Amino acid sequence: xxxxxxxxxxLGGGPAGAWAAVSAAATGARVVLVDKGRCGTSGPTAFGSTxxxxxxxxxxxxxxxxxxxxxxxxxxxxxxxxxxxxxTHLRVEQLVRWGYRFPGEGRHAGDRxxxxxxxxxxxxxERRTSLRVCLDGASYLRRMRRSLLDTGVRVLDHHPALQLxxxxxxxxxGATGVQQHNRFRxxxxxxxxxxxxxxxxxxxxxxxxxxxxxxxxLLLAAEVGAHLSGMEFSSAYGLxxxxxxxxxxxxxxxxxxxxxxxxxxITGHRAAAFAAIADGRRVYAALEDVPYAVRCRLSxxxxxxxxxxxxxxxxxxGTVRGTGGLRIAGADCATxxxxxxxxxxxxxxxxxxxxxxxxxxxxGAWAIASGVxxxxxxxxxxxxxxxxxxxxxVVGAGLNPEARIDxxxxxxxxxxxxxxxxxxxxxxxxSLRDSIGELDGMWPGAEFGLxxxxxxxxxxxxxxxxxxxxxxxxxxxxARTESRGMHRRTDHPDVAADWxxxxxSGGLDTVWVRADARRSxxxxxxxTVPATxxxxxxxxxxxxxxxxxxxxxxxxxxxxxxxxxxxxxxxxVAGDSDLTAGDPLxx
Numbered sequence: 001x002x003x004x005x006x007x008x009x010x011l012g013g014g015p016a017g018a019w020a021a022v023s024a025a026a027t028g029a030r031v032v033l034v035d036k037g038r039c040g041t042s043g044p045t046a047f048g049s050t051x052x053x054x055x056x057x058x059x060x061x062x063x064x065x066x067x068x069x070x071x072x073x074x075x076x077x078x079x080x081x082x083x084x085x086x087x088t089h090l091r092v093e094q095l096v097r098w099g100y101r102f103p104g105e106g107r108h109a110g111d112r113x114x115x116x117x118x119x120x121x122x123x124x125x126e127r128r129t130s131l132r133v134c135l136d137g138a139s140y141l142r143r144m145r146r147s148l149l150d151t152g153v154r155v156l157d158h159h160p161a162l163q164l165x166x167x168x169x170x171x172x173x174g175a176t177g178v179q180q181h182n183r184f185r186x187x188x189x190x191x192x193x194x195x196x197x198x199x200x201x202x203x204x205x206x207x208x209x210x211x212x213x214x215x216x217x218l219l220l221a222a223e224v225g226a227h228l229s230g231m232e233f234s235s236a237y238g239l240x241x242x243x244x245x246x247x248x249x250x251x252x253x254x255x256x257x258x259x260x261x262x263x264x265x266i267t268g269h270r271a272a273a274f275a276a277i278a279d280g281r282r283v284y285a286a287l288e289d290v291p292y293a294v295r296c297r298l299s300x301x302x303x304x305x306x307x308x309x310x311x312x313x314x315x316x317x318g319t320v321r322g323t324g325g326l327r328i329a330g331a332d333c334a335t336x337x338x339x340x341x342x343x344x345x346x347x348x349x350x351x352x353x354x355x356x357x358x359x360x361x362x363x364g365a366w367a368i369a370s371g372v373x374x375x376x377x378x379x380x381x382x383x384x385x386x387x388x389x390x391x392x393x394v395v396g397a398g399l400n401p402e403a404r405i406d407x408x409x410x411x412x413x414x415x416x417x418x419x420x421x422x423x424x425x426x427x428x429x430x431s432l433r434d435s436i437g438e439l440d441g442m443w444p445g446a447e448f449g450l451x452x453x454x455x456x457x458x459x460x461x462x463x464x465x466x467x468x469x470x471x472x473x474x475x476x477x478x479a480r481t482e483s484r485g486m487h488r489r490t491d492h493p494d495v496a497a498d499w500x501x502x503x504x505s506g507g508l509d510t511v512w513v514r515a516d517a518r519r520s521x522x523x524x525x526x527x528t529v530p531a532t533x534x535x536x537x538x539x540x541x542x543x544x545x546x547x548x549x550x551x552x553x554x555x556x557x558x559x560x561x562x563x564x565x566x567x568x569x570x571x572x573v574a575g576d577s578d579l580t581a582g583d584p585l586x587x
Contacts, residue, residue, distance in 0.1 A: 003188045003189075003190060004032060004154075004187075004188070004189045004190070005189075005190045005191075005388075006030045006031060006032045006154070006189060006190070006191050006192075007024070007029040007030040007031065007191060007192050007193070007379060007382040007383070008021075008024040008029050008030070008031045008032075008191055008192065008193050008194075008195065008375065008378045008379050008382055009031075009032050009033075009034070009174055009175060009189045009191035009193075009194045009195070010024070010031065010032070010033040010034070010153075010194075010195045010197060010375070011034055011161050011175060011194065011195065011196050011197060011198050011217060011220075012033075012035060012036070012196065012197035012198040012199060012217065012343075012344070012346070013033055013034075013035030013037070013038075013039025013040065013042070013043075013145075013155070013157075014042075014043040014044075014045055014141070014197065014199055014344060014345075014367070015045055015050070015140065015141070015144065015344065015364070015367040015368065015371065016197040016343035016344025016345070016346075016366075016367040016368075016370060016371040016374075017033060017035070017039075017195070017197030017198075017343065017344065017371065018033075018039070018141070018144035018145070018147070018148055018371070019091075019144070019343070019367065019368050019371025019372050019375065020195045020197055020341075020343045020370075020371040020372070020374045020375035020378070021033045021148055021151075021153045021195075021375060022144070022147050022148060022151050022153065022375065023371060023372045023373075023374075023375030023376050023379075024195070024375035024376065024378055024379040025148075025151040025152055025153050025375075026151065026375075026376075027376060027379040027380070027383075028379075029378075029379035029382060029383070031151075031152075031153045031154070031375075031379075032153070032154045032156065032189050032191070033148060033153050033154070033155050033156065034156045034159040034160075034161060034175070034177065034187075034189065035155070035156070035157055035158070035159065036158070036159075036160040036161075036198070036212045036216070037157070037158065037212050038157040038158065039141075039145055039148070039155050039157055040141045040142055040144065040145035041138070041141065042209065042212050043141075043199060043209050043212055043213070044137075044199075044207070044208060044209035044210055044213070044320060045137040045140065045141055045209070046137050046138050046141055046209055047137065047138075047208035047209040048137050048208060048209075049134045049135065049136060049137055050134065050135050050137045050140065050364045051132050051133065051134045051135075051359070051360070051361040051364050052088055052092060052132065052133050052134075052135065052361050052364040052365050052368070053084070053085060053088060053132060053360065053361035053362045053364070053365035054085075054088055054089055054092050054132065054133045054361065054365070055085055055089065056089055057086070057089075061082070061085055064085070065078050065081045065082060065085070066078075068081060068352075068353070068354070068360075068362065069081070069354065071354070071356060072350075072353050072354015072355055072356050072485065073354045073355035073356070073484040073485045073495065073500075074354065074500055075230075075350050075354040075355050075484075075485075075500065075501075075502055076350065076351055076352060076353065076354040077351035077352075080351045080352065081351070081352055083369065084352055084362075084365050084366060084369040085365065087365075087368065087369035087372060087373075088365040088368050088369055091368045091369075091372065092133065095143065098143060098147065099143075100135075100139070100140070100143045101139075102133065102135065132360060132361040133361070135364075156187070157181075158179065158180040158181045159177055159178070159179055159180070159187055160177050160178060160180065160216065160458060161175040161176070161177040161198075161216065161220065162175075162176060162177045162178060162396065162399065162457070162458070162461050163175065163176045163177070163220070163223075163393040163394055163396050163399070164194065164220050164221075164223065164224050164340075164393070164394050165188075165190065165391040165392065165393055165394070166224060166339075166391060166392065166394055167388065167389055167390065167391050168389075168390065169338075170224070170225070170337070170338065171338045171339040171385070172193070172194045172224060172337060172338065172339035172340040173190060173191065173192075173194075173339065173388045173391035174188065174189045174190040174191045174194065174388070174391060175188075175189055175191075175194060175220075176188045176189075176393050178454075178457065178458060180455075180458070183454070184453070184454040184455060184457070184458070190388050190391060191382065191388070192339070192378075192381065192382025192383070192385045192386075192388055193339050193340075193341060193377075193378035193379070193381040193382040193385070194339060194340055194341070194378070195341045195342070195343055195374045195375060195378050196217040196220065196221055196326065196335075196340065196341070196342050196343070196346050197217070197342070197343040197344045197346060197371065197374070198213075198216050198217030198218075198220075198346050199212065199213045199217070199320060199344065199345045199346060200213050200215070200317075200318055200319035200320035200321075200322065200325065200345035200346060201213055201214060201215030201218065201234075201318045201319050201320070201465070201466065201469040202214075202316060202317050202318045202319075202320045203316055203318050203414060203415055203418045203419060203466055203469075203470070204411060204415065204466070205315050205316040205317070205318070205415075205419055206240075206315060207238060207240060207315045207316075207317055207320070208240065210317070210320055213318075213320050213345075214462040214465050214466055215319075215465040215466055215468065215469035216461070216462065216465045217326075217342075217346040218319075218325065218326065218346060218465065218468070218469055218472075219396070219397070219461075219464060219465040219468045219469070220396075221326050221335060221337065221340060221342070221346075222468065222506055222507075222508060223394050223395075223396050223397075223508070224337050224340065224394055225336070225337050225506075226326055226327070226335045226336050226337045226340060226506070227326070227327040227335075227336045227504050227505070227506045228324065228325060228326055228327055228348070228472055228504065228505045228506055229324065229325070229326075229327040229348040229350060229502055229503065229504045229505070229516065230323045230324040230325070230348045230349075230350040230355075230476075230502060230503065231319070231324035231325075231469075231472040231473045231475075231476040231477075231503070231505050232324065232473065232476035232477040232479070232480045232487045232503060233322050233323035233324050233350070233355050233356075233485060233486050233487055234318050234319045234322040234323075234324045234424070234469075234473040234476075234477075235316075235318075235322065235424040235425055235427070235473075235477075235486050235487065235488070236316075236317045236318065236319075236320070236321035236322040236357045236486055237274060237314050237315060237316055237317060237421070237424075237425055238314075238315050238317050238321065239258075239270070239273065239283070239285065239312040239313070239314060239315070240312060240313060240315045241298065241301075241303040241310050241311065241312060241313075242303075242311040242312060242313050243301075243302065243303050243311075256285035256286050256287075256289040256310075257285070257286040257289050258270075258273050258283055258284065258285055258286075258312075259283070259284045259285075259286065259309065260276055260281060260282070260283060260284075261281055261282045266283065271425075273312075273314075274314050274421055274425055277313065277314045277421065278314075278420075278421040278422055278425075282311060283311075283312050283313075284305075284307075284309035284310060284311055284312065285309065285310040285312050286308075286309060287304055287308045287309060287310060288308070298310060314421055314425075316418060316419050316424055318418070318469075318473075319345065319469070319473075320345055321357045321358070321359060321363070322357060322486065323348060323349045323350050323353055323354070323355065323356070323357070323358070323485075323486070324348055324350075324472075324473065324476070325342070325345065325346050325347040325348040325349065326342040326346055326347045326348065327347075327348055327504055328342060328347055328348065328351075328370075330377070331373065332373050332374065332376065332377025332378075332380070333347065333370050333373045333374035333377055334374075334377055334381075339381060339385070341374040341375075341377055341378045341381075342370070342374060343367070343370040343371040343373075343374040343375075344366070344367040344370060344371060345363070345367070347366075347370060348502075349362065349363060349366050350502055352365070352366050354485060355484045355485025355486060355487060356485040356486055357486060396461070396464075397446065397447040397450070397461075397464040397468070397508065398446060398447070398450035398451060398460040398461045398463060398464030398465075399450075399451055399457065399460070399461060400448060400449070400450065400451030400452075400460075401451055401452075401453070402451055402452065403449070403450065403451045403452035403456055403460060404445075404448075404449035404450075404451070405445055405446060405449035405450050407450055407456075407459045407460045407462070407463035408463075410442060410446050410450065410463040410464070410466070410467055411462075411463050411466055413438060413439070413442055413467075414439070414463075414466045414467050414470045416438075417434075417435040417438060417439060417470060417474070418470050418473075423435065424473075425488065426488050426490050427477050427487070427488060427489050427490065428489060428490045428491045429478065429489075429491055430491075432474050432477055432478040433478065435470075435474045436471070436474045436475060436478065439467060439470055439471045439474065440471065440511075442467060443467060443468075443471065443508075443509070444509075446463065446464055446467050447464065447508075447509075450463055450464055468508060471511050472505050472506075472511060475505060475511045475513050476503050476505050476513055477489075479503055479513040479515075480499060480503060481496070481499070482494065482495055482496035482499040483495060484499065501515045501516060502515075502516045503515055503516070504516050
C-alpha cells in the first residue's frame with residue numbers, strides 16, 4: 001500500500017466517524033476513513049442499542065434543554081444543546097429517507113423497542129417524536145457503512161492510526177499507522193484536514209465493544225498540542241452480565257430491577273448496587289424486566305442462572321459513557337490545533353450533558369451532530385488550505401524500535417488505579433494522590449521503554465494511551481474539590497457554587513489543569529475558583545491560581561489552574577459553511 005493523498009482523513013468508523021465522512025464527501029471532498037476494527041461492526045454501538053436525543057421544535061424541546069442544563073450541574077451550553085437537537089431531528093428523518101427501519105413492532109415498527117409498561121398504540125411517526133429514540137446499533141452501523149461506500153468514501157478496515165502528520169507550521173496534515181491484516185505493514189495518508197473520531201477510553205474494562213476504545217485519539221491529539229476538557233467526568237460505570245459481557249451491552253439491563261443476594265430489591269439510585277458490589281456482595285438483574293429479544297439472547301448465551309436472574313458486575317465505561325474528551329474550540333468542531341477536528345466520544349460532551357453521562361440520548365445525538373459539523377468543517381479547511389506540502393510524523397510515546405517494558409505491566413498498573421469502584425466511582429484526595437504518584441512514576445519509562453514491531457508496536461501504543469488518559473483523569477479529578485454529577489469526592493461531598501467551571505487539561509511529561517470560566521444561565525459571572533497558593537512553575541497571569549498536590553511522599557507538584565474566557569459557539573453555522581445544519585447528505 002503506497003502513500004495516499006486525500007482532502008479529509010477520518011480516524012474512526014463508529015457513528016461519529018461515519019457521519020463526518022459522509023458530511024465531508026457531500027461537499028465534494030475526497031475522503032478516506034481508517035478504522036482500528038472493521039467499520040460497521042466494531043465499537044460499543046455495534047453490540048446493542050443506541051439512543052438519540054430527538055425532540056421536535058416546540059415547548060418540549062425547550063423544557064428538555066432546561067432540564068438537561070440543570071441536571072448536568074449547570075455546566076452545559078443551552079444554545080449548543082438546541083443546535084444538537086435541531087441537527088439530530090433532521091438527521092433522524094434523513095435516516096428514514098435512506099430506508100433505515102427503526103426497531104419496534106411488526107412490519108411497520110417504530111423507532112425503538114418499547115420499555116416495560118409503555119403504551120403500544122402510538123404510531124411509528126409519533127414514537128419518532130418522543131424525547132428519545134433507540135436504534136439497533138448493528139443495523140444502524142450497517143446503514144452508515146453503505147452510505148459511506150455510496151458517497152465514494154474510501155474505507156480502510158483494520159488500519160489503526162499510530163501518529164499524526166504535521167507540516168512545518170504545525171498544521172495537522174494526515175496520519176500514519178499499520179495494517180493489521182497485512183503483516184502490520186505501514187500506511188500513510190496525507191490530508192488537508194483530519195477528523196478524530198476514535199471514541200473514548202474504557203481502560204480495557206471488558207465492556208461490550210470497548211476493546212477498541214483505548215484512548216488512542218486522545219493521545220494522538222495531545223501529542224500535537226490539543227487541549228482536553230472535563231476529564232474528571234470519566235467515572236461512568238455500567239452493569240453488565242458477569243459472563244460474556246464483552247458481547248452484551250449493559251444498555252439491555254438498564255431498566256431491569258436489581259436484587260441482592262437475599263432476593264431483596266435494590267431501590268433508589270444505582271449507587272446502592274455499586275456499593276453492594278464494592279463490598280463483595282452479588283447483585284442480580286431480573287430477567288422479566290428485560291425486553292423479550294434481549295431475554296432470549298441472554299438465555300442463549302448462558303447468562304441466566306437457575307433463578308431466572310442475571311448476575312451482573314460493575315464495568316468502568318470511562319470517557320465512552322462519561323463526558324471528558326478533546327476540547328472543541330469552534331462551531332465546526334475544530335480542536336485547538338489547526339487542521340484537526342473532533343467528533344463523537346473522543347471530544348468533550350460537557351456543553352451537551354454537563355457533569356453527567358449522555359445515556360439519555362445526548363451522546364448518540366452528539367455523535368451525529370458533531371460528525372456532520374466536523375466533516376463539513378474539515379472539508380472547508382482542506383479546500384481553503386490547498387495542496388499539502390512536506391509533512392513529518394509527530395514523535396509519539398510507546399513507539400520505540402525495541403521494547404524495554406512489557407505493555408501488560410503498564411496496562412495492569414493503569415487498571416489497578418482506574419477499574420475498581422473505590423478508585424474511580426468514589427474518589428478522595430488521598431486515593432487520587434496515590435494514583436497520580438504511581439502513574440506519573442510509570443510515564444517516563446513507558447514513554448521511552450514501550451515499543452517493538454508488528455503487533456507489539458500496536459499494543460505498546462495502546463498502553464501509552466491508556467496511561468496518558470488515566471493521568472489526565474486523575475489530575476482533573478483532584479483539581480475539582482467538590483462533588484458534581486458523576487464526579488464524586490468523598491472528602492468534598494457537596495456541590496460548590498465556586499466550582500461551576502469547566503476544567504481543561506493537557507500535557508504529557510507535565511500534566512496541567514486550567515479552569516475555563518463559564519457564565520450561568522442568568523448571566524452572572526462564575527465565582528472565583530478556590531485554590532491554594534504555591535510557587536509558580538511556569539508563566540501565569542496575576543489572576544491565576546495553583547492547586548498544590550502531593551503526588552508522592554516528600555514531592556510536591558503544582559498544577560496550574562488558569563481562568564480563560566469561555567469559547568463562543570454560535571447558535572448556527574449558516575453562512576459559514578457549504579453544508580449548514582439540516583442540509584441533506586446525498587447518497
